[in-house]
Amino acid sequence: MFSRVRPARLGHRIAATATALATVAAGVLLAAGSPSASAATAGGTAVPATIPLQITNNSGRAEPVYVYNLGTELSTGRQGWADAGGTFHAWPSGSNPPVPAPDASITGPAPGQTATVRLPKFSGRVYFSYGQKLVFKLTTGGLVQPAVQNPSDPNRDILFNWSEYTLNDSGLWINSTQVDMFSAPYAVGVQRSDGTTATTGHLRAGGYHGFFNALRAQSGGWAGLIRTRSDGTVLRALSPLYGVETGALPASVLDDYINRVWQKYATSTLTVTPFGDQPGVKYFGRVSGGVLNFTNSAGAVVTSFQKPDASSVFGCHRLLDAPNDQVRGPISRTLCAGFNRSTLLTNPNQPDGTAADFYRDAVTNHYARAVHAQMADGKAYAFAFDDVGNHESLVHDGNPQRASLILDPLD
Template identity: 65%
Template sequence: MRPPRRLLASLAAAAAVAAGVLTAGPAAPAAAEPAVAAAANTIPLTLTNDSGRADPVHVYVIGTQLSTGRQGYADADGTFHPWPRGATPPVPAPDASFRGPADGRSMTLRLPEFSGRVYFSYGRKLDFRLADGGLVQPAVQNPADPNHDTLFNWTEYTLNDAGLWINSTQVDMFSAPYTVGLTAADGTTEETGRLRPGGYRAVLDGLRAQGGGWENLIRTRADGTVLRALSPGHAVGSGILRPDVMDDYIDRVWAKYRHETLTVTPFAHDPGTKYYGRVDGDRMDFADASGSVVTSFAKPDADSVFGCHKLLDAPNDQVRGPIARTLCAGYHRTTLLTNSHQPDQDASGFYRDPVTNHYARLIHQQMRDGKAYAFAFDDVGAHESLVHDAAPRNARITLSPFD
C-alpha cells in the first residue's frame, strides 16, 4: 500500500510551504554519512532536460532520511548531509544544489531513501534558510519570499523498503512542466505528468479566458517571464481570487442535502463501510450504518474547500479524515450535485458545473493521461499523477517544453 497522499503532499507540501518551515529532526553531526552506505540504499534517477531553455538548471534533493528520521539533503551520488541547526532569524542553509543537465542532455544521479522532494530551478539557485524549527522552504504565494522571482518546480517522492512512489504535483502551483517515471522490476516502464502538445500554454490561456479572477492566478516576473499559476487555495489566501468564488455551488450542495442523503464510501478496498450525510441546521452530520452520528462538518467556504482544511479538516484517522477527503474531492470536481454516492469514479463528469475549480479542470484536461495532483486529495478515486513499483530498477524526471 502506498503512503497516504496527506503525508506526501498536503503535510509535506501544503503545511511546509504555507508555514514556510519543515520541522527538523534531532540535531545531527555535520559529517556526512559514508558514501558506501548511502549508495547501498539508492536507485539511479535519470534527469533529462527537454525544456528548450538555455538557462542553467540547479537541482536539489531534500527530505527526511527514513532510516534515521533526520532531515537534510543528498548530493548527486546519494550521500546524505544533515542540516545544521537553524536560528532566529533564519540563516542561510548550506548550498545543497548541484548542476543539472543542459538542454538536450541527461544526467544520472542517485536517489536516496527519503521522503522528500527533488527541486529544480532555471537560471537562479533557490534560497533555502534554516530556522529554529527546521528548513524554510519556498512559499510560492508570498511576494516577499526570496524565491518569488525564480522559475522553479519540484517533484515529491518516497523511497523505502516497500518501493518507490514518485509523483508530479500542482497542489501549490502550476509551473515549469516535467514528467516522472520509472522502470519496474519486470522491465516495464511507467510515466505520468506529461502535458499534451501545447498543454502548458493551454492551461495559462484557459485561466486568462476564464475571467472572474482566475486570470489573477498567473504570476509574472518583471521581464515578462511567466513564473507560475498559483493554486486557488493560495490565490484566495493571497486575496487575488474572491473568497466567495465557490459560494454558489456550496449553497446548492447544502440545499440538496437538507432533503436527500449523501452516501460516502471512503475506502475502495472496503465497500461495506459507508457513512450517510444530511444537513441539519448549520452542520452536515454523518452517521454510520447504525444511525449514530460519527462526525459533523460546518458549511465550508472556498478556502476550506481549496485547501481541504479548516472547515473540511481531514485528520489522519479512520472516520473523519476519510469522509473529509471524499467531500473535498467532490467539491473540487463539482460532482456532489450530480451524484449522491461519493466518491464519483467517472472522470467524464468532473468539473462540469460552471462554478468549479477551473485550475484543476484545465490541468487535468491538458494531461495526456488525464491525471494530476491539482489539489491535496486528487488521489481520491486514483486520479493522481503518481507511479509506483515495489522494486524499481530506476526512476526518471524529464523537464518538459514550455509549449
C-alpha cells in the first residue's frame, strides 16, 4: 500500500506558490516575511533556466547512490522529473491501483567523488538512496512518493532521504529537512555570485548516533520512533506526528503540557506578534469556555482554537491549521512553534526567539530537541514551522551560481 505525501507541512520560507506545492506535495510554502507568490515569479531574469547542483558523496558507504529530482515545473504547473541535464519530463497518467512511474533515477557519485546535475526552475525534492533505487508510482491523483510511516511501503527497507528546493526568477531556496523523518545525513549549500558559500544541515561529529541514542534514552515511548532493518541497520526515526499516527508514540504524550497551557491562559493573556518586521501587529489570546480566542488591538475576535492534541501540535495541522492568510495562519504557526518548543508557559509573549529557551519542559517535542542538539549550526526543520524565529536549516541566494548536496557519514 502506498500513501501520498502530505503537502505543505514543511518550512514556510521557501518561495514557491501554494498552487505549485499542493500539486507536487513537496511540503514547502510561503511564510510571513518571505517573498510573496507574485514576487517569487515576478523577479528579473538573472537566474538562468538551470543551475548546477554539485553532489558530493562523503558518506563512506560502498553502495551505489541513486538521485532523483522530482517536482513541479513552475512555468507550467506540470508535475514531473528532471534528468541529469535539467530537462523536464512530465509524468504520464496514472491509474488505480497505482502503476510504476518511469525510472527517473540518476546515477550518483561513488564514495569520495562528486557528480553534478542541473536544477531547473522547479519546486520539488531531490531524493537520494543508498544501494537500491526508490519505488515511485502514479495514481490518478499524481505521484505517489515514499511513505516511511507505512510498514508495507516498498521503500521501507531502503536507506534514503531528500532535500527540498525552489528555484525561480527570484533565486534559489534549498533546505535540509527532518519534518517526516531523521535518516541518512546530508547538508545543502549555495554558492553566491561573490564566490562565498552558505551551507547548513551538517551534523556535529558523532551526531548521527547521538540523535538515536538520545531517543533511546528518553522515557515516554520516544524510542518507538526508531526503525531498523532486519539486518540490524538503523534506517530512520519517524517524526513524532507519524509516531502518534502509527501508535509508535502514545497519543497522550503532550497532554500534560497542553492542559497546563490551557489553564494558564484562562487567567492570563498570551500575546502573539507574528511578523518580525511588523512589531505593531499583535493578537491577544485568552481561553474561555475551553476555547482559545484571539482578539486584535481593537478587541475584536479574529480567530479561535480548540484545545489541540498531539497530532495537531506535531503536524501543525488539524486543530492548529495554518491557512496561507495574514491572521489565522501566522497565529497558528506561532502557537505550533511554541507548543513544539515548550515555550508557551515560560514566555507569554510569542514567538520566543531564544534557542536556549526551547525544549526545557519535561513534556516537549524530544525528537525536535534531539535533532537541533546534534546539528553543527543548531539549525533544522524538525517540525513544520521550525522556521518561526529563523531556526530552520535553509539557505537562499537571489543569484545562485551553484547549489550543493553533501552526503555525510552515518557516524
